Amino acid sequence: MRETKYWTWHMAAGVVIFLLLGLHMLVMHLGGWTHLFAPFGGEAVSRDNSLFRDGKLFFTATYILLLGVALYHGLYGLRTILFELTLKPAAEKAVTFILLVGGLGLFGLGTWAAIVVHAAAAAARG
Amino acid sequence: MAQINRHDNRLGLWGWLGGGRWGIERYAYILHRLTGLGVLFYFLMHIVVTSLRAFGVYLWIEGGVFHQPIFRVGEFLVYAAFAYHAFNGIRLVLVELGFAVGAPIEPVYPYKTSLDVQRPLLIVMMILAAIFLAVGGYEAIGLAR
Numbered sequence: 001m002r003e004t005k006y007w008t009w010h011m012a013a014g015v016v017i018f019l020l021l022g023l024h025m026l027v028m029h030l031g032g033w034t035h036l037f038a039p040f041g042g043e044a045v046s047r048d049n050s051l052f053r054d055g056k057l058f059f060t061a062t063y064i065l066l067l068g069v070a071l072y073h074g075l076y077g078l079r080t081i082l083f084e085l086t087l088k089p090a091a092e093k094a095v096t097f098i099l100l101v102g103g104l105g106l107f108g109l110g111t112w113a114a115i116v117v118h119a120a121a122a123a124a125r126g
Numbered sequence: 127m128a129q130i131n132r133h134d135n136r137l138g139l140w141g142w143l144g145g146g147r148w149g150i151e152r153y154a155y156i157l158h159r160l161t162g163l164g165v166l167f168y169f170l171m172h173i174v175v176t177s178l179r180a181f182g183v184y185l186w187i188e189g190g191v192f193h194q195p196i197f198r199v200g201e202f203l204v205y206a207a208f209a210y211h212a213f214n215g216i217r218l219v220l221v222e223l224g225f226a227v228g229a230p231i232e233p234v235y236p237y238k239t240s241l242d243v244q245r246p247l248l249i250v251m252m253i254l255a256a257i258f259l260a261v262g263g264y265e266a267i268g269l270a271r
Contacts, residue, residue, distance in 0.1 A: 011219050011222060011223075014215050014216075014219060015216075015219065017212075018212050018215065018216060021208065021212070022212070025205065025208065025262070029201075029205050029262050029265060029266070030261060030262060030265050031265075032265045033261065033265060043187075043188070045186055045187065046187055046188070047184050047187050050179065050184065050187075054179075067173065070169060071169075074162070074165070074166040074169060074170075075166075077159075077162050077166070078163070078166060081142065081159060081163070084135055084141065084142055085135055085138060085139070085141075086134045086135045086136075106170065106173050106174075109173065109174070109177050110173045110176070110177055112177075112180070113176065113177035113178075113179065113180040116180040117179055117180055
């Protein structure tokens, strides 16, 4: 029952990623077409354009949301694949623990960076 | 608590890499996993690299390490993997939730399979992924600027 719940979250996270990462791709990889959220011209990933987006609360919030759902979706997917190799119960627990700690660590790092850069960009903008 | 009975995967890696004589959906599923692993590997590195901007380090801008052509090609491959994984993933969610498999019918010979209903969805999703990929490829080689 618990695994069914995790699997449902995995699918729901996939739909959220489809929307948020789709937007990310429209901004970053299709910027030459869309020119979305890149007011300084040039490449969408330039320092000025990156700082512009980092200064917007919408982007900081969606970066953190995307980070969380993508880590859950990706690491739960990896766990599912590894478990299909028929691991021993102790190995399954170890894999779950490593992925959980690694995922939380990366979520903490990414969230901290997004907030720090948002604060700096917002302060620079005045 | 309900216990899930699982069967041993005696084939090891081939158990989930080999499609055998299953239909094209099985191969789409294998590619879904491979692209998922590729995107995940990139994503974990991406978190670390983009977090460095908190220290004022932007490795992906012009002049940065990740602005070199080899990484631009790699980035496009990740984009391609995302395009496939995303559109095929939406198909898998629809099928998992019971959409696009057709209404239940009596098992009367000659038997009908839900694949008749599923396959058009696979084709539509692959066309959408191909369009997304083509637009991204046009951008990647610098024609959209």
